[in-house]
Amino acid sequence: MRIAPLLCLAALLAAPFASASVSSYTVKNRxxxxxxTLAQALHDAALPDAQVEAVISALEGVFDFRKSRPGDQFRLVMREGVLDFFDYRQSAVDEWQVRxxxxxxxxxxxxxEVEKQVTLVSLEINSSLYEAALAAGEDPSIGVVLADVFAWDIDFYRDPRKGDKARALVEKFVSKxxxxxYGEVLAAAYEGGQVGKKRxxxxxxxNGQINYFQEDGASAKKTFLKSPLKYAHVTSGFGSRFHPVLQYLKAHNGVDYGTPIGTPVWVVADGTVTKAQNTGPGGNTVCVxxxxxxxxxxxxxxxxxxxVRVGGRVSQKQVxxxxxxxxxxxxxxxxxxxxRNGQFVNPLNQKFPRAEPLSKAQLPDFLAKTKELVSQLDSVSMASAGGSSTHAAATP
Incomplete structure (x- = not known):
């Protein structure tokens, strides 16, 4: 007997929902x-012509359609067969909407919203810088960042040894x-079995120019980089070798780096372009x-x-x-x-001088400004890091 009133109450509560109209939504991810083109993609997603035109018109002046590229994602939210919402995503920070x-x-x-943080990143290399970054929970691009600041002293394919340690006080741009x-590297240290200690x-x-210097004010920059590529492995060294195409022993007057097509090549030192043309066996060639x-x-x-053209000036690290x-x-x-003076030499065993150090007048300011960076970089000694980890650091 007590159940009946409850059933009646349930029926009364359900009545408004039973009589209300429910909108039908459809979501399409493409x-x-x-x-x-974006317009073609919308048509292929079965969006009616008039609504395709409405989306394109709404985005005019907001989105540059010429920058639409394969792999970009978009979503269509349809209500009762009519477009209610459209969003277009190129990256984590590049999104457009039509409502x-x-x-x-x-x-x-x-x-x-993007937040800039300054973080101390610690890596221990057991196989490669790439794997060390993943083990530390970092994006592998941190390896490219480190390769950039140590480009004059470390070839990150040839020089690292198991157990090497790297630390960097680096800007991170974070969203959600x-x-x-990664942004600028404020300070970095490397301890390696092959290259020793670098900071x-x-x-x-x-004068406004930004450069990297060692702790004593000596320039981190040398007149020549160690490699024309940030990451690549030597597949054939300098000297005589059996030529794989010509099938005979032939002098190999350079170094071959195995790398995928389209990898950026940077010039190892300032200079003037003397050749930028196809040279037959050498293919497309640039000489500086x-x-x-x-x-x-x-x-x-x-x-x-x-x-890049013959007679043009190029600067070290320019692609x-x-x-x-x-x-x-x-x-x-x-x-x-x-x-060197018209004769081929082995690029891998050359010694190049460093750029000019800071002047005596600049040194006190440099030491004062880097004092806090030194403290943060040494907040956990590299010798006792014991593995890959990250530590938050205050923005200097």
């Missing part, structure tokens, strides 16, 4: 395919707890004349860097080309050659 507002559609770029990218600090000189009778050449390229497989080549690689 990607931009190769050689496909229905009555009878019209309004487009906008989504505002995403996710690292979007560098970022410093802005009175440097000081003191030195010249470098980069062969088998897929394409040249922006603005002058992209690796390829042109000319007499058995696979994608970069052939790198170094001449």
């Amino acid at each position: 990607r931009i395919e190769p050689r496909q 229905r507002d009555g009878d019209k559609y309004v487009g906008s770029k989504r505002t995403i 707890g996710r690292v979007l990218r 560098v600090f970022r410093y802005q000189e009175p 004349r440097h000081i003191n009778g030195l010249e470098t050449c980069y062969l088998h390229l897929s394409k040249y860097g922006a603005g 002058i080309a992209y690796s390829g497989n042109t000319g007499r080549s058995t696979g994608p690689h970069l052939h790198f050659a170094l001449k």
Whole structure:
């Protein structure tokens, strides 16, 4: 007898929901395919022509359609067969939206909050810098960042040894707890079985120029980089070898680096371009004349860097080309050659001087500004790091 009133109450509570109309939503997730425009992708997603035109019109002046590229993601939210919401995503910080507002559609770029943090990253290398980054819970691109600041002293393919340790006080740009990218390295240290101890600090000189210096004010920069690539492995060294195409013993007047087609190639020192053309067996080639009778050449390229031309000046670390497989080549690689006074020499065993150190007048300011960086870099001694870890550090 007590159950009946409860049943009646349940029926009364359910009545409004039973009589209300329920909207039907459909969600479609798609990607931009190769050689496909956004409008074509919308049509292929079965969006009616009038609504395709409405979306494109809403995004005009908000989104540059020329920058749409394969792999970009978009989502269509349909209500009763009519587009209610559209969003387009290129990256974690690049998103656009179109919302229905009555009878019209309004487009906008989504505002995403990005926080800059300064973090102390610690890595222990047991196999590679890439694996060390993953083991530390870092994005592998931290390896590229470190390769950049130590480019004058460490070749990160040839030089690392098991047990080497690296630490960096580095900017991180974070959104919703996710690292979007790394920024400037404020200070970094490396202890290696092959290269010994290296420490560098970022410093802005009175003229506004930013460079890296060692703890005593000596320049971290040398006149030549150790490698024309941030990451690559030597597949053929300098000297005589059995040529894989010609099938006979032949002098190999340079070093071959195995690397995928399209890898950026940076010039190892300031200089003037003396050659930027196809040289037949060497394929697309760039040669650069440097000081003191030195010249470098980069062969088998897929394409040249922006603005690279004969007679033009190039600066150390400038991307002058992209690796390829042109000319007499058995696979994608970069052939790198170094001449001293017209004679080929082995690029891997050359010693180059450092750039000018800080002046005596600048040194006190440098030491004062880097004192806190030294303290943060040494907050956990490298010898006792014991493994890969990350530590939060205050923004200096």
